[in-house]
Amino acid sequence: MLLWTTLKLALRSMSAGKLRAALTMLGMIIGVAAVIAMMALGNGIRRKILSSVSRMGKNTIMIFPHNPRIPPVLNGFAEPLTVGDAKAILKIPGIKRISPVVAQFEPVKWNGYFTRCNNIGIAPTWLKIHNYRIQSGRNLNDFDVRDLASVAVIGPETAQRLFGSIDPLGHKITIGTVRFKVVGVLKPKGRLGWYDPDNQILIPYTTAMADLFGRAVALNHIDLQVDHAADLNRVQIACEHILRKRHSLIAGDTDDFWISNQIRIIKIANHIGGALTLFLGSLAGISLLVGGIGIMNIMLVTVTERTREIGIRKAIGARRRDILRQFLIEAALLSVLGGLIGVVVGVVSSHYVHLHYSRNRNFSGHVEPSMAAIALCISVGVGLFFGYYPARRAAGLNPIEALRYE
Numbered sequence: 001m002l003l004w005t006t007l008k009l010a011l012r013s014m015s016a017g018k019l020r021a022a023l024t025m026l027g028m029i030i031g032v033a034a035v036i037a038m039m040a041l042g043n044g045i046r047r048k049i050l051s052s053v054s055r056m057g058k059n060t061i062m063i064f065p066h067n068p069r070i071p072p073v074l075n076g077f078a079e080p081l082t083v084g085d086a087k088a089i090l091k092i093p094g095i096k097r098i099s100p101v102v103a104q105f106e107p108v109k110w111n112g113y114f115t116r117c118n119n120i121g122i123a124p125t126w127l128k129i130h131n132y133r134i135q136s137g138r139n140l141n142d143f144d145v146r147d148l149a150s151v152a153v154i155g156p157e158t159a160q161r162l163f164g165s166i167d168p169l170g171h172k173i174t175i176g177t178v179r180f181k182v183v184g185v186l187k188p189k190g191r192l193g194w195y196d197p198d199n200q201i202l203i204p205y206t207t208a209m210a211d212l213f214g215r216a217v218a219l220n221h222i223d224l225q226v227d228h229a230a231d232l233n234r235v236q237i238a239c240e241h242i243l244r245k246r247h248s249l250i251a252g253d254t255d256d257f258w259i260s261n262q263i264r265i266i267k268i269a270n271h272i273g274g275a276l277t278l279f280l281g282s283l284a285g286i287s288l289l290v291g292g293i294g295i296m297n298i299m300l301v302t303v304t305e306r307t308r309e310i311g312i313r314k315a316i317g318a319r320r321r322d323i324l325r326q327f328l329i330e331a332a333l334l335s336v337l338g339g340l341i342g343v344v345v346g347v348v349s350s351h352y353v354h355l356h357y358s359r360n361r362n363f364s365g366h367v368e369p370s371m372a373a374i375a376l377c378i379s380v381g382v383g384l385f386f387g388y389y390p391a392r393r394a395a396g397l398n399p400i401e402a403l404r405y406e
Contacts, residue, residue: 024298025338027291028379032342033349034287035375038280040350040367046273050266057130057262059096059229061236063089063222063243064258079247079256080218083205088246089222092238094231098224099126102208108162108201109174115161118200119175121208127153127186129225132197137169137184145204148211153184157198175201178212232261288378292386295334299327299390307397314397324395331387332380339379343372 065081086100102121107114120126124140127133135156144151152173159168168182180203189197203212205219226235236259243257313323350367 020298021334024295024334025341027294028288028335028338028383029291029342029345031284031288031291031382032339032375032379033345034284035281035378036343036346036367036371037349038284039277039371039375040346042273042277042280043368043371045276046270049269049273057225059226059232059262060129061224061226061232061239061259061261063224063239064260065218065221066256066258081222081257082219085243085246086219086222088242089224089239092235092242094226094228094235096225096227097125097129098222099123099129100205100219101126101221101223102205102213102218103220104208104213106176106212108158110162110171113162115158117155117158119208119212120200120202121205121213122202123205125225126202126223129223130197132189133187135185135187136167137182139184140202140204145206148207149204150178150180150207150211151183151203152180153186153202154182155186155196155198155200156188157196158201159185161199173201175203176212229263232263236261285378288382291338291379292335292382295331295383296386296390298334299331299387300393302330303327303390303394311397320395323397324391327391327394328384328387331383331391335379335383335387336376338383339376342379343376346375347372 063081063085065079081100083100086098089095090098099122103118105116106119107116108119122140123145124142127139134153137153140151140153143149152175154162154168154173162168162173163171168185170182172179172181174180180201186198186202191198224235226232239259240255244253244255247256249256347367
């Protein structure tokens, strides 16, 4: 009953100074809205990274010929990855697909048009490993690999740069000094950061190694896909065992290769996205502190203006904790109401970003319920923290001096 009476007094005090209360809450509104918007932005970036990882295939492992833990000078003495390594790894149970990969930037020409793009020598399985689809024509096949065929599948961006509105199928392009027949065009995938999967040319890895790049042994990397995500770590350990044996590494020797699986990439993406969300939220939290300081200043002014009221309440029996509770509830109300309005503003602004920018930029801020709850709890905490000093000051007033104050 006493708490309800105190709450009514707090509401009455706020209604008596509506403009002051609104201006006091404005700091909390801006702070909470900024925290939610920035956390939504960071969460949207994290989801964008995870989406990009998923678009490049599921349950994938990539094996590279150099270990970043080894100094670059010593990496030159490392055993290269070979097609034989890929064939040995394929025998591991649980592997669904595997592809040797060789890649190199080369100039590409057709009928006087010129561009530069990444030319990748692959096995036909590579497209399924990395979730590519054919828009027109066909994929590379095992006969192309076996016969060292001079055929190519090109990305849609490459097709646009070379052929414009002309259908590229059946035309012959020149990569370096070797002519390749275009047999397929990939479906658009969209740019993934610095990497553009729509601007590349895929050719049989045997043709690339024999005729184009002049590398009979070394691979840039080996890509593979396993049956289930739960098998990723088990397959990775088996790959390490086989490669160490094939590269004649003994106990104590550092691996001369580097294996990255999708679980590790997702963990890194989550870590980066979480850190970015926390950083952006912390920056926006500064405005919450400013709002809290505003509450403290207004409450100090209120205590000064209501000194005589406090003296009267104490004179008729109000205890120290009653005065303290009254002013703390007023501070809490200001922060709660400001926080609730701020939550609405933050959610609406994030939704605006989603509606007006996600279609064009393939990105949107994503608000989770926990974000709103965290921002609201922080706003209440800030309000109570900065409201405690004015409330304590009011509770500590001498009733006789307060009655004399005018």
